[in-house]
Amino acid sequence: MGDDGTVPPTPPVAADTPAVGGGPGWLRTVADEARALDRSSTAERVADVLRRRITEGDLPPGTRLSEEQLVAALRVSRNTLREAFRLLTHEGLLVHELHRGVFVPELDADALVDLYRLRRAVECDVLRSLEQVDPERLRPLHHDVAAARAASAREDWVAVGTANMRFHSHLVALAGSRRMDEVSARLLAELRLAFHAVASPRVLHEPYVERNAVLLGLLVEGRFGPAVEELEGYLRASESQLLEALRGRPPR
Amino acid sequence: MGDDGTVPPTPPVAADTPAVGGGPGWLRTVADEARALDRSSTAERVADVLRRRITEGDLPPGTRLSEEQLVAALRVSRNTLREAFRLLTHEGLLVHELHRGVFVPELDADALVDLYRLRRAVECDVLRSLEQVDPERLRPLHHDVAAARAASAREDWVAVGTANMRFHSHLVALAGSRRMDEVSARLLAELRLAFHAVASPRVLHEPYVERNAVLLGLLVEGRFGPAVEELEGYLRASESQLLEALRGRPPR
DNA sequence: GCATATTTGTCCGTATGTATA
């Protein structure tokens, strides 16, 4: 009953847990590493691992994350794992169903529209309320555009997508608002889930490299009005494209 | 060493836990009630209790919530309590400091500015993107204005504040966006924390009853442009007033 | 529809590390 199709096989989540052997207890666990190296809690460290697995597509939408298996794979207690589940649930990267467990969410068309609704509100407001901007603060944006172009040249479309998303993170950061940064980060993380539903990452990311460059050019020139319009069109185009791709393959 | 001054005295959190007697185990606990009455988890029930205590001011900003005391008072396990902590942390009603515990956050001036920044972005965007609105959907707003006026007449300023906040919740709901509703709910919950820092709730809520009525009137007439301007001015006025009150009592 | 097996929800007790007096 492992591969009946309803639930994809559980991926190797414990890949970065060195197979030291069978002896339990004394061996080096995720918890040990957290205490030894980091300033973060074990739960956050576990969440980091799962977050990467989810956003990189190793755990596709619809997957159920079994407590039992993950406890064994990550060598943490159930309580710690559940704490990590909570963190990711709050980020929108997991959904919790009572007495059924946690799942990687599947973004349907409605969710995507909802997501872009808030995304437009936040990102456009950031530009709209800019009155002047220190060129120094645009440096991260220049860097992201350069990175996207470089990745595009070597046809690394995943890297292009990452650079594009960084660009928009840095765009929101211009507002200097912690809460806007958090909302934006959550939206972009959720957006990645939708990306995995699209077959060709090229058509998904390539067109937006130069649009980001255009947008940045308008910001450099201080033409914030046109910048808002460009961004608005950018986001609507991106939304439409994703919606079309999503309808193209509704077969989960 | 309970009242050394650094930490406010722990309030009677267990007030709604009936003192059935000394016998442990068999007595009626929060967990039992949750299972017996509700469809929600114990953690959510605990979160409900704490949420009320916090928003009503029983647990003022700066208070540390001791795990040990709350476990004893609420008769739940540490795991369940920590789960409730996570829920409230996500709502912005608690902040977590590693190895130090959870605290009721204190909103300083910077946080307030940040909060209003995002609030303006969301609420104004809702109105800006309205093109027409079914009068039926404005009914909750009419109800909130009426409730605020009634409470104002009997000088129940806390009720006025509640009605005003409901008004803005329902305003955001016009967008029909789950994510916008969630963001807005979190912002308004945080805002309540700032309200407790102001001595007179009257000056805080009374002026906005009629401004909400004016705003609603513009919506009824379909004049969305002026409505956006009115809302913008409304929010800036509210922010300025709160900032002034906050600077007036920076103590602690 | 019913009985069984699996999985989650909750609780307990303990050990260890960290922050603070």
Add this chain to the structure above:
DNA sequence: CTATACATACGGACAAATATG
């Protein structure tokens, strides 16, 4: 610096709900 209090993390256990045959 030592001591204390507390949060973090672990593992085991049972109850409750779901899923399966």
